[in-house]
Amino acid sequence: MIYLDYAATTPLDERVFEAMLPFLKPDGLHANPASSHGPGFRARAAVERARGEVAALIGAEASEIVWTSGATESNNLALKGALEFRGMPAAGRAVHIVTARTEHKCVLDTCRHLETLGVRVTYLKPDRNGVVTPEQVLAAITPDTALVSLMWVNNEIGAVQDIARLAPQLRERGILLHVDAAQAAGKVKIDLRSVPVDLMSLSGHKLYGPKGVGALFVRRKPRARLAPQMHGGGHEQGMRSGTLATHQVVGMGAAFAIAAADFEADVAHISGLRDALWQRLRDLPGVHRNGPDGSAEQPLAPHVLNLSFEGVEGESLRASLADVAVSSGSACSSATAEPSYVLRALGHDDELANASLRFSFGRRTRLDEVEQVAVKVRQQLQWLRELSPLWKP
Amino acid sequence: METLAETQAAAANPFNYGTQIWALFRLAPRAGRFPPATPGVVLGKAGTPAAHSVLSLALQIDDGEVVDARFQAYGCPTSIAVGAWIADWAIGKRVAELAALTATRLRNELEIPDERAHCALLGEDALRAVVALMKQEPL
Numbered sequence: 001m002i003y004l005d006y007a008a009t010t011p012l013d014e015r016v017f018e019a020m021l022p023f024l025k026p027d028g029l030h031a032n033p034a035s036s037h038g039p040g041f042r043a044r045a046a047v048e049r050a051r052g053e054v055a056a057l058i059g060a061e062a063s064e065i066v067w068t069s070g071a072t073e074s075n076n077l078a079l080k081g082a083l084e085f086r087g088m089p090a091a092g093r094a095v096h097i098v099t100a101r102t103e104h105k106c107v108l109d110t111c112r113h114l115e116t117l118g119v120r121v122t123y124l125k126p127d128r129n130g131v132v133t134p135e136q137v138l139a140a141i142t143p144d145t146a147l148v149s150l151m152w153v154n155n156e157i158g159a160v161q162d163i164a165r166l167a168p169q170l171r172e173r174g175i176l177l178h179v180d181a182a183q184a185a186g187k188v189k190i191d192l193r194s195v196p197v198d199l200m201s202l203s204g205h206k207l208y209g210p211k212g213v214g215a216l217f218v219r220r221k222p223r224a225r226l227a228p229q230m231h232g233g234g235h236e237q238g239m240r241s242g243t244l245a246t247h248q249v250v251g252m253g254a255a256f257a258i259a260a261a262d263f264e265a266d267v268a269h270i271s272g273l274r275d276a277l278w279q280r281l282r283d284l285p286g287v288h289r290n291g292p293d294g295s296a297e298q299p300l301a302p303h304v305l306n307l308s309f310e311g312v313e314g315e316s317l318r319a320s321l322a323d324v325a326v327s328s329g330s331a332c333s334s335a336t337a338e339p340s341y342v343l344r345a346l347g348h349d350d351e352l353a354n355a356s357l358r359f360s361f362g363r364r365t366r367l368d369e370v371e372q373v374a375v376k377v378r379q380q381l382q383w384l385r386e387l388s389p390l391w392k393p
Numbered sequence: 394m395e396t397l398a399e400t401q402a403a404a405a406n407p408f409n410y411g412t413q414i415w416a417l418f419r420l421a422p423r424a425g426r427f428p429p430a431t432p433g434v435v436l437g438k439a440g441t442p443a444a445h446s447v448l449s450l451a452l453q454i455d456d457g458e459v460v461d462a463r464f465q466a467y468g469c470p471t472s473i474a475v476g477a478w479i480a481d482w483a484i485g486k487r488v489a490e491l492a493a494l495t496a497t498r499l500r501n502e503l504e505i506p507d508e509r510a511h512c513a514l515l516g517e518d519a520l521r522a523v524v525a526l527m528k529q530e531p532l
Contacts, residue, residue, distance in 0.1 A: 312467075313446070313467055313468050314445075315445075315469040316418070316468065316469055316470050318408075319408055319469075319470045320401075322404045322405055323404055323405065351442065351443075354445065379400075383397065387424050387425075387467075388467040389447055389467060390447060390467045391467075
């Protein structure tokens with residue numbers, strides 16, 4: 001099995017595993033990091049060190065990092081928490097959010113939930129490459145707009161939004177900017193000292209850390225205020241109660257420290273593999289690259305290659321590549337499931353959106369694996385097209 | 394070096410398709426078309442591209458009996474397996490036997506689950522199209 005689904009999740013880095021181990025052993029550092037005694041202080045020191053490591057990758061202060069269970073929770077906390085703090089819609093008070101149709105489901109679903117509570121949401125349509133321009137966002141703003149939520153890097157097609165250009169314009173207008181950076185951290189340069197994002201969601205397991213831990217960056221100057229969505233012991237500056245999972249937090253910190261140290265090498269490695277696969281498939285007829293092409297005008301995250309294949313049905317395409325783990329735009333088990341909403345939002349027709357594959361590359365991917373996958377894709381595509389009564393070469 | 398068919402047959406079935414469906418999808422015996430001008434070929438089609446399933450069934454008839462068969466399919470693995478199964482089963486059959494094959498029997502033979510029932514109907518429809526032509530023009 002060749003694993004090319006790093007955008008879905010990454011394996012734990014061996015060094016991260018080693019960093020976590022002392023916190024998992026029964027005779028190890030098991031104390032509650034909120035406890036006021038020696039072992040508790042040691043656990044807390046580990047948590048705070050990890051907080052600093054996560055902050056360092058994105059140019060933030062340690063005190064601006066709130067631990068969560070993952071990017072889904074971070075996105076929920078950012079959107080619901082910010083609106084609740086600022087005041088939800090009421091008689092005489094309208095509240096408006098701007099986001100994009102290609103956001104992750106957890107942002108879209110949270111927005112839909114907020115709509116049921118009276119919030120008005122604008123879902124911007126990106127261009128054919130998945131890009132929403134700052135001008136488009138500004139044009140959608142109304143006097144009631146409280147918050148804009150945009151992802152830095154799209155998980156399906158790798159489109160990169162121009163957050164650096166958008167953020168100062170929202171700051172000038174006093175509108176909060178939340179950025180889902182689950183796919184961006186460690187893949188594109190992020191420096192929040194110069195980019196005035198207010199809230200930013202991060203995930204541990206997208207970057208060789210453990211699953212079940214994430215973080216929300218909450219800016220201190222100017223203070224981005226949130227109403228907690230998890231009530232309890234007042235942990236995490238009152239924004240997210242619950243005993244911290246020390247081992248997970250330490251793992252995410254170690255993962256982010258490695259990502260910072262290895263940034264250039266990681267990006268060069270994975271973008272090289274992405275380009276190598278495309279070079280080996282681009283001459284095939286009826287193969288389309290979805291999303292930006294990676295040129296200076298169309299920035300692209302280094303780890304994603306999304307392709308649509310004419311003349312084949314998506315489920316059979318995926319099934320024919322049974323020994324390659326990739327994500328598919330096709331229905332998984334149901335005859336009625338819809339093809340990728342992201343590709344549809346980009347204006348692709350259903351048939352091409354259905355016959356699409358997202359290849360994503362990581363630290364452990366080797367060039368010979370990419371070469372093998374290219375051969376398999378070529379073979380299976382040819383076989384399925386020969387099988388099809390519709391394919392006209 | 395192993396052939397494509399061997400590679401495909403050996404591939405694991407991580408998506409849990411039925412055993413027979415997986416084997417027929419991976420090997421697709423009798424896939425393809427007859428060469429142009431092959432005598433006695435009757436071609437039936439069913440399905441639409443919009444529904445992500447098209448099955449084309451070509452039976453070669455000699456003296457009222459199927460002597461050879463080919464199929465082509467655009468669709469999910471189950472619909473491809475249905476085409477392969479019918480093409481194989483049809484050999485040696487006469488029109489009355491072909492007309493008697495139902496979607497229910499296809500579902501039983503191939504252990505097609507409820508949510509894939511439409512694939513069996515696709516097979517039945519393609520075969521019926523062939524049978525209708527055979528009745529019009531006995532070969």
